[in-house]
Amino acid sequence: MPELCGIELSTPVINASGTYDAIAARSVFGDELLDDFPFSAFVSKTITPEPRAGNAPRRIWETPSGMLNSIGLPNKGLEGFLAEDLPRLAELPVPLIVSIMATTREDFANCVERVARRPEVAAIELNVSCPNVHSGLIVGENPSETEALLEALRPQTEKPLIVKLTPNTAAPAAVAAGAERGGADAVSLINTLKGTAVDPASGVPALGNGYGGLSGPAVRPVALEQVRSVRARVGLSIVGMGGISSGADAAEFLALGATVVAVGTESFRDPRAGSRVAAELECTLLSERSSAPALHLD
Amino acid sequence: MPELCGIELSTPVINASGTYDAIAARSVFGDELLDDFPFSAFVSKTITPEPRAGNAPRRIWETPSGMLNSIGLPNKGLEGFLAEDLPRLAELPVPLIVSIMATTREDFANCVERVARRPEVAAIELNVSCPNVHSGLIVGENPSETEALLEALRPQTEKPLIVKLTPNTAAPAAVAAGAERGGADAVSLINTLKGTAVDPASGVPALGNGYGGLSGPAVRPVALEQVRSVRARVGLSIVGMGGISSGADAAEFLALGATVVAVGTESFRDPRAGSRVAAELECTLLSERSSAPALHLD
Amino acid sequence: MTDSAPLPRPGAASRAPFGRRLCTTASSRDSGGYRVVSLVDREGPEPLPGQFYMLAAEDGWGAEDGRAFLPRAISVAETRVGAAGGGIRLDFLLDAVGPGTRALCDARAGEKIWITGPLGNSFASPREVAPGAAGAVLVGGGVGVAPLALLRRRFSERGVPHRVLLGFRDRAHSGGLDLFCGSSGALCPEVRLATEDGSQGVQGRVTDLLLSILAGDDAESGVVYSCGPPAMLEAVRALCADHGVACELALESPMACGFGACFGCAVPKPGGGYLRLCVDGPVLRGGQVGEVSHAYA
Amino acid sequence: MTDSAPLPRPGAASRAPFGRRLCTTASSRDSGGYRVVSLVDREGPEPLPGQFYMLAAEDGWGAEDGRAFLPRAISVAETRVGAAGGGIRLDFLLDAVGPGTRALCDARAGEKIWITGPLGNSFASPREVAPGAAGAVLVGGGVGVAPLALLRRRFSERGVPHRVLLGFRDRAHSGGLDLFCGSSGALCPEVRLATEDGSQGVQGRVTDLLLSILAGDDAESGVVYSCGPPAMLEAVRALCADHGVACELALESPMACGFGACFGCAVPKPGGGYLRLCVDGPVLRGGQVGEVSHAYA
Numbered sequence A, B: 001m002p003e004l005c006g007i008e009l010s011t012p013v014i015n016a017s018g019t020y021d022a023i024a025a026r027s028v029f030g031d032e033l034l035d036d037f038p039f040s041a042f043v044s045k046t047i048t049p050e051p052r053a054g055n056a057p058r059r060i061w062e063t064p065s066g067m068l069n070s071i072g073l074p075n076k077g078l079e080g081f082l083a084e085d086l087p088r089l090a091e092l093p094v095p096l097i098v099s100i101m102a103t104t105r106e107d108f109a110n111c112v113e114r115v116a117r118r119p120e121v122a123a124i125e126l127n128v129s130c131p132n133v134h135s136g137l138i139v140g141e142n143p144s145e146t147e148a149l150l151e152a153l154r155p156q157t158e159k160p161l162i163v164k165l166t167p168n169t170a171a172p173a174a175v176a177a178g179a180e181r182g183g184a185d186a187v188s189l190i191n192t193l194k195g196t197a198v199d200p201a202s203g204v205p206a207l208g209n210g211y212g213g214l215s216g217p218a219v220r221p222v223a224l225e226q227v228r229s230v231r232a233r234v235g236l237s238i239v240g241m242g243g244i245s246s247g248a249d250a251a252e253f254l255a256l257g258a259t260v261v262a263v264g265t266e267s268f269r270d271p272r273a274g275s276r277v278a279a280e281l282e283c284t285l286l287s288e289r290s291s292a293p294a295l296h297l298d
Numbered sequence C, D: 001m002t003d004s005a006p007l008p009r010p011g012a013a014s015r016a017p018f019g020r021r022l023c024t025t026a027s028s029r030d031s032g033g034y035r036v037v038s039l040v041d042r043e044g045p046e047p048l049p050g051q052f053y054m055l056a057a058e059d060g061w062g063a064e065d066g067r068a069f070l071p072r073a074i075s076v077a078e079t080r081v082g083a084a085g086g087g088i089r090l091d092f093l094l095d096a097v098g099p100g101t102r103a104l105c106d107a108r109a110g111e112k113i114w115i116t117g118p119l120g121n122s123f124a125s126p127r128e129v130a131p132g133a134a135g136a137v138l139v140g141g142g143v144g145v146a147p148l149a150l151l152r153r154r155f156s157e158r159g160v161p162h163r164v165l166l167g168f169r170d171r172a173h174s175g176g177l178d179l180f181c182g183s184s185g186a187l188c189p190e191v192r193l194a195t196e197d198g199s200q201g202v203q204g205r206v207t208d209l210l211l212s213i214l215a216g217d218d219a220e221s222g223v224v225y226s227c228g229p230p231a232m233l234e235a236v237r238a239l240c241a242d243h244g245v246a247c248e249l250a251l252e253s254p255m256a257c258g259f260g261a262c263f264g265c266a267v268p269k270p271g272g273g274y275l276r277l278c279v280d281g282p283v284l285r286g287g288q289v290g291e292v293s294h295a296y297a
């Protein structure tokens, strides 16, 4: 039975934050969604202390084997989330992980405390791809900023704290080590790679925000390398993600040391991708166990 | 007439270091190669002070819309290059740029001086994706290391010095600014993104070296964003590259501030990709000039 | 109901089965510069006019420099229950503007296409919009005529009075016109055309036709239904606002998922903030949108 | 000439035109578990046995999760000068093992394929290898029989004495055997088969057949030409080394470019360092390679 920081999971496949709105999906597909929920835990879209409308369009742009997004974390804010969304997410048949981002330690600590207090919540993911308003540094690019943040948050709860690492840094393993020192239970990686594109029709950046984050199969090799390097450095649990679209892809992450995997962009192409990846993964792992890799003579 | 640091070029399209062996290509295709040489300048594969055999196979692995390589800079070393290769590269109908890497400042300075002294050489590209043997830091990940290296190399020659930036860092623009302060004439970017993959047949990393560098269309959005951020910070000339496979792709780099572009991996798919990209680019630019983007009613 | 209240979401009867499914292409034919691709869907419910599907060809997807990568949102243009072999025939009208629509247009009979849907809301009937409304005016341009074809058929089956105004650039760009033909093969009598070159119908824009209707007596109690390029929709929206006529606009925006997962399809609300067009639309009431702009389309 | 001197590069007559070119698929047919795809090349020279081309299908390339991305190295299995409409017909024997070979096997008559080539060196004739050599022994396994088909035809046209030993797993895996048939349609008399299940020829491995020949009187003055899976090539190499018989092995290694640009196709040299198989091979003399291993194949 797969497990993440003490949370038992029915499969090693969860969702990537911000890539599945279970409430919207239920309104679209009905309760069929709950009967065969595609993930073994549900990670919410990142919430922030205050409500956010998100970035001006255009927000998405397709790229070779991937996509750019500059969604800009639209969300109802902490209070709106706790009041309106959390009760509905609690109806999902799987453990709930809430993703949080804030720009001061105090705000971060308050969010963690308020969210962790709710019994519906199994764990908290900390999205640290944000600037520290005091130092101006992007927390997740910096090992000591990350360590200090974790030291501030750790006392707020005994529930597992998962740090979502940013891939836009020279040494994600050093940041993971900072998270470990600060008391994190797990890291999840990768978030999106910084990227942009020019709209051929206008000759200017295609996204309203000027740039965005790259996801999808295009980034999978980068994600795998970051998982490999993080695993070499820390003993924490790892949620591996980035371009997973099949069970074979998921198996690559597990082979390099991920504890569980998350499916993001692939859910846009296939709303049940999570279940499919889990099923394919089981076949892959079964066939690996039953037969050593064979060399055929012809 | 496009120009790079005072070197006049017939088109804005050159090659990416290490992705075209003009000597081998001439032995394969004959002098037809010279009659329609695909690039307006030729950048050599990176040379090092001593000869290198390169990494153990497997050296390449295909990925979604891209490839991983861990070639390991096989080369004849400085002396072998100067004696055997340079005279043959001098027969190419375009200006020659020699790419150099070393792990001490002294070695780097010696290479720059020896190469720059040769009249066949128009400019030097400094591959700084290497550790400083003294500090252990990857030079190109670090603005002050890069600045210090340039300060040591700048006195060796008046020929243009182009710094090939590594993309595996949080802020390539800061490194470019370091290069500018140190006296560089241009930066080129991006080099390959760190990446890996697992061979499904064995369950272990597919490349002999464990990991490699990702190139091809998959990385184009990342390359474009780094060009954009570097252009926002420095006034240097920029050689933009990363996944360029068409004139439209090249136009995106130019729109974001690249001075010229380089074609790498696409040459593996199409040995004349350089000429094709230049021709397509000309059409793109012409049509942009002749018509403002039009909105059709139906 | 106000002009800015969102349209109700479709009920369970036209709700998408959970997940994508592989459908077989029954036929594919040219239609005045566009292509009509018909699929047989053995699982889904009958869609409502204005609803759309996310489509991805099984073969050739990703084959143009790694694109198309995401599925493509396409309105259903016509349906036929009880297609040969069971299931529902879904007709899509496609304009091959890029790698995704090209791959879909290339699908030949027997080839397979992934679909998710029906998705989104649908046009309301005039009576729901404005009780006692005189009738419906359907205004379409370009490939945007697609959802109006299905809407027209439903209105005529239900005896809802309606007129149809379609605009095209010229004869070579009059795709989908055959979707507005009755069983006789002739264009339905309620359809009026405007072409910019005057080759068919009146010379001019479809909004010229609309203006002359809105200037008429019974205009205010009618409802305008429109789909087409952003500039046309904006002209329709502004005209209706000026004349105090209710309107429903089927918009487009970039969609990665179609089921509310990606937040990519944001359309600005007049008072600030954004709608997710895939779940809050694609049909919006005039009052729900500010200026319709190419920026998010 | 020693067993470790590289083979000479082909002269200008079989040099690749610069760049890739789009060729039309003339036909495509099954062949014992493999597929024979024939292209018409209007520009290139006639290739030599052992040479290869880099192939990429125009349609469907990149369509399996962004792969195949790079072109694929494929040996030429047979050629016919003066194909209908001019040009040279090039036959390739393909084993559909992944996205690239699958897309190539899917090409139907009329569909287009990008080719670059002919590339690499070629097998030498026994007389060049060892003056006065008794004859040639061709040893092939699996899809590796492809280059030996062309080599056999050339030897027989030039009256070079030769025997052909082919190994397959079973009847279902005996692809390309038809390439070794004469104009009568029957297997050429110089061909001997070994199948692991004994369904055709002798039961056992093709290296068993080779061993019995090498044990014969005139063995030392012969030359062995081989192509097949790494384990087979290694067995052939070791047998020939043990018996002091010259051999030429057509190897495989991962190739991104085929023309010396990427340095991806490295094969270790016995004394250290690496060869680039695309320009220094694909045919290597026995002495040029250490143990043939799956690690670089």
Ligand SMILES: Cc1cc2nc3c(=O)[nH]c(=O)nc-3n(C[C@H](O)[C@H](O)[C@H](O)COP(=O)(O)OP(=O)(O)OC[C@H]3O[C@@H](n4cnc5c(N)ncnc54)[C@H](O)[C@@H]3O)c2cc1C
Residues within 6 Å of the ligand: A061, A062, A063, A197, A200, A201, C052, C068, C072, C073, C074, C075, C076, C092, C093, C094, C095, C096, C097, C098, C099, C100, C101, C102, C143, C146, C147, C251, C252, C253, C254, C255, C282
């Ligand atoms: C609800 C809804 C219903 C629709 N109904 C229909 C219909 O019935 N029929 C129909 O034909 N269309 C319909 N569309 C439009 C259709 O979805 C688009 O035309 C389609 O997605 C375009 O995909 P493509 O790959 O063919 O073109 P793309 O290449 O995606 O080009 C179309 C536009 O996409 C943008 N784009 C995104 N990424 C890139 C990139 N990397 N490079 C270049 N351009 C890029 C550009 O703005 C370009 O102008 C509908 C859209 C929506 C939202």
Ligand SMILES: Cc1cc2nc3c(=O)[nH]c(=O)nc-3n(C[C@H](O)[C@H](O)[C@H](O)COP(=O)(O)OP(=O)(O)OC[C@H]3O[C@@H](n4cnc5c(N)ncnc54)[C@H](O)[C@@H]3O)c2cc1C
Residues within 6 Å of the ligand: B061, B062, B063, B197, B200, B201, D052, D068, D072, D073, D074, D075, D076, D092, D093, D094, D095, D096, D097, D098, D099, D100, D101, D102, D143, D146, D147, D251, D252, D253, D254, D255, D282
């Ligand atoms: C000189 C030469 C001549 C050849 N001649 C022939 C011939 O005549 N006929 C023929 O059928 N073949 C021939 N080959 C072999 C042929 O080139 C390969 O079988 C082909 O490249 C495989 O491509 P693919 O996409 O079908 O399979 P791939 O999926 O590329 O799989 C084949 C192998 O590639 C590797 N691989 C690379 N990237 C990946 C990835 N991302 N995921 C999974 N696996 C990966 C694996 O090791 C796998 O086992 C020749 C090769 C060479 C070098």
Ligand SMILES: Cc1cc2nc3c(=O)[nH]c(=O)nc-3n(C[C@H](O)[C@H](O)[C@H](O)COP(=O)(O)O)c2cc1C
Residues within 6 Å of the ligand: A016, A017, A018, A019, A045, A046, A069, A071, A073, A099, A127, A164, A189, A190, A191, A192, A214, A215, A216, A217, A219, A241, A242, A243, A244, A262, A263, A264, A265, A266, C262, C263
């Ligand atoms: C549209 C979109 C929205 C995202 N929103 C969030 C978010 O709110 N919080 C977060 O931590 N990551 C967010 N991500 C990043 C994903 O969780 C994931 O790390 C990344 O997409 C890589 O995985 P993938 O390639 O499987 O999508 C988002 C990604 C996408 C594509």
Ligand SMILES: Cc1cc2nc3c(=O)[nH]c(=O)nc-3n(C[C@H](O)[C@H](O)[C@H](O)COP(=O)(O)O)c2cc1C
Residues within 6 Å of the ligand: B016, B017, B018, B019, B045, B046, B069, B071, B073, B099, B127, B164, B189, B190, B191, B192, B214, B215, B216, B217, B219, B241, B242, B243, B244, B262, B263, B264, B265, B266, D262, D263
């Ligand atoms: C096989 C291979 C070898 C390379 N060797 C070098 C090298 O020797 N020196 C260097 O600076 N960059 C090297 N690069 C990086 C390229 O110059 C280029 O920065 C990168 O590939 C991105 O461009 P592309 O996507 O067009 O290939 C190499 C890339 C590849 C794929």
Ligand code: FES
Residues within 6 Å of the ligand: C254, C255, C256, C257, C258, C259, C260, C261, C262, C263, C264, C265, C276, C277, C278, C279
């Ligand atoms: S298209 Fe993804 S949320 Fe609307």
Ligand code: FES
Residues within 6 Å of the ligand: D254, D255, D256, D257, D258, D259, D260, D261, D262, D263, D264, D265, D276, D277, D278, D279
């Ligand atoms: S295949 Fe590229 S160098 Fe040999």
